[in-house]
């Protein structure tokens with residue numbers, strides 16, 4: 070793995086020099102970042118070999134999308150457990166009684182020994198989020214993701230404070246574009262799970278800054294990956310975080326959304342609920358030429374079929 074992750078195995082000073090610390094020094098200084106990396110150096114090879122053996126923990130969102138029938142949730146969660154998955158996320162926020170019923174189904178299928186999280190995708194106001202999650206607390210969600218506006222840092226802090234006694238953390242970050250926003254979330258104790266997104270952040274350097282800040286605040290990084298090719302990209306960050314920054318897998322897991330991987334040149338592999346470290350060098354995602362050809366708008370055969378079936382009208 071070392072060859073594929075060479076940039077991530079640079080010495081601490083070299084790696085830290087790739088990060089812009091402007092606006093960050095009240096949360097993490099360059100010297101603190103170097104110290105975090107150096108502290109992990111002596112044991113990083115051991116964590117690298119562990120990852121190569123067992124992989125990195127994933128959680129699945131693919132069983133709990135809004136609109137899935139009770140039967141579909143039961144079927145998919147049962148199948149996921151049979152494949153070794155022990156961490157799950159369910160979408161919430163449309164109807165409370167519907168969420169309570171689906172939460173009950175989830176816990177009946179997976180039990181209370183598995184990790185189960187919920188995601189509201191920015192649906193609620195602050196007090197509404199607190200009330201709604203209080204009603205779901207008996208089902209023991211590890212976190213509520215995006216409970217309110219992704220820009221409302223103080224709102225997230227109020228929700229986190231109110232839900233803390235119930236053992237529910239706040240997760241957010243998929244809409245966060247930069248290190249300054251994450252800095253404030255961390256300083257305000259407004260998130261307990263840091264969900265960097267590989268494509269919404271301003272590049273590798275920006276993500277490395279947030280991973281190092283999260284390590285300083287001892288906040289687990291659990292990357293968002295519920296979109297096209299995000300799993301393929303973000304797995305690298307999780308493995309870097311484990312090997313060089315956090316050094317722990319406690320409450321750390323990377324989202325796995327099981328769609329569209331068949332179009333990737335090097336699709337992610339999940340084995341027994343864990344991401345298998347990629348073997349292809351580089352931080353890249355390639356889409357198969359045949360997929361690009363078939364889905365090119367509007368002449369690609371996939372679009373032509375949709376037009377013929379009347380599902381879409383050609384503009």
Ligand SMILES: C[C@H](O)[C@@H](O)CC(=O)C(=O)O
Pocket residue numbers: 130188190214243293294295296324326
């Ligand atoms: C599919 C969208 O990107 C979004 O619903 C994914 C998401 O919020 C998540 O996976 O978390």
